[in-house]
Amino acid sequence: MTRWYRRGVLLAQQLAREKTMPSEVCARELVLDAVADAPRSGRPLTYTAEQQCAIVGLAVRKPIEYGLPIESWTHRELALTAQREGIATGISRRTVGRILKEADLRPQQVEYWENPVIDDEEAFREAVARICALYRDAPDNLTAAIHTVCLDEKTGMQALERKYPDKPTQPGRPAKLEFEYIRHGTQTLIPAFEVATGTIIHARVGPTRTEADFADVVRQTVNTDPNAEWVFILDQLNTHTSETLVRFVAEAIGFAGTLGKKHRKGILQSLTTRESFLTDPGHRIRFVYTPKHCSWLNQIEIWFGILARKILRHASFVSTDELRERILSFVEYFNDTMAHAFCWTYRGKALKA
Secondary structure, three states: OHHHHHHHHHHEEEEHOOOOOHHHHHHHHHHHHOOOOOOOOOOOOOHHHHHHHHHHHHHOOHHHOOOOOOOOOOOHHHHHHHOOOOOOOOHHHHHHHHHHHOOOOOOOOOOOOOOOOOOOOHHHHHHHHHHHHHHHHHHHHHHOOOOEEOOOOEEEEEEEOOOOOOOOOEEEEEOEEEOOEEEEEEEEEEEEOOOOEEEEEEEEEEOOOOHHHHHHHHHHHHHHHOOEEEEEEEEOOOHHHHHHHHHHHHHHOOOOOOOOEEEEEOOOHHHHHHHHHHHOOOOOOEEEEOOOOHHHHHOOHHHHHHHHHHHOOOOOOOOOHHHHHHHHHHHHHHHHHHHOOOOOOOOOOOOOO
C-alpha cells in the first residue's frame, strides 16, 4: 500500500506540473501504471533454454546413436543420457517429461506409414488431384446419376472366440476381456462405399478374395442402378484389373469390339492393356486407380477403421459364420444410423517424405 500511495502522490504532482487534464484513456493508463506490480525476479530457471533445447535434440534422435541398445526413448533413459552427455546434471525423468510436453514431443509413440512410390512426379500429382476432385464432385455427380464408389478388400479378419466370458464394466473400473482365445478361421470383406452418401451399397463376406469374388461385388453394385454411370476408386491389386472384370464391364456397357486373349493379344493381353480399357473415360463404368502405397487416398480405409473399432477389435466369435453375420448386420446398422459423407479436406497437394 505504501508503494502505491507513493506512486499516487508522484502521479498527482506530475499532473499538477502539466496543468492540463489528460484524456480518459491516458488517465486510465497512468493509473494502471501507478498501481502495477513492481518487477520481480521470480524463481530462476533450473535448466536454461539451451539445456532444454539439447534435451529435445536428444529426443528426436535414435537412442542407438548414444550407445543404447534400444529403439525408442523413455523419460528415464533420456534423463540418464542427458546427465551422461553433460547436458544437465541431476535432471529427473519428470523434468524431462515436462520439457517434452511443452515441446509436444512423444518419443515413446510410433506410427507406421507407407512412403508413396513416385516414379513420375507429374503423373502422381495428376492422379491425386483427380481422385480428390472426384470426392469433391461426388454429391453433384450423384444428382446427375453418376455414382462414385470406393472399393477394397479387408482380408484376414479372424473369428476369435475368447476362452472365458468378458467381465462387464463397473464404477471406476473398465470392462475386462479374456486374453486367451480360440481361432476359428478367417473371412474377407469386400464392400462398395458410396462417397456421396457414405453408405455401403453392397458387401460380400467370404473365405476368398479371387478375381471372381471382386468382379461379383462390382456386378452386384452396378445392378443397384444398372443404367447409371459408375466410377470406382481402388488400388492397383492385380484382381482389380482381371479378365473377369474386363469381360463384365464389356458386357455391361455393350462393348462391340473384340477383347482378344489373355497373355496373347488385344485388350486382355496384359495388366496394362486391361487397365487401359477399364480406365477409359468414355465408358459408362470406369475405374480410377490410386498410386502405389497410397491407400490413404481411398475413403474405404476410413470405413474399415470404423468397422474395426465397432466390432472386430473386442468381439468374440464362435465361428466364421457368426463373424460373417455380425459384419453384414453391422453394415445394415451403419447404413441406417451412422452413414454420412466423409469430410474430405485434402485438396490434392502431393505428399512426399
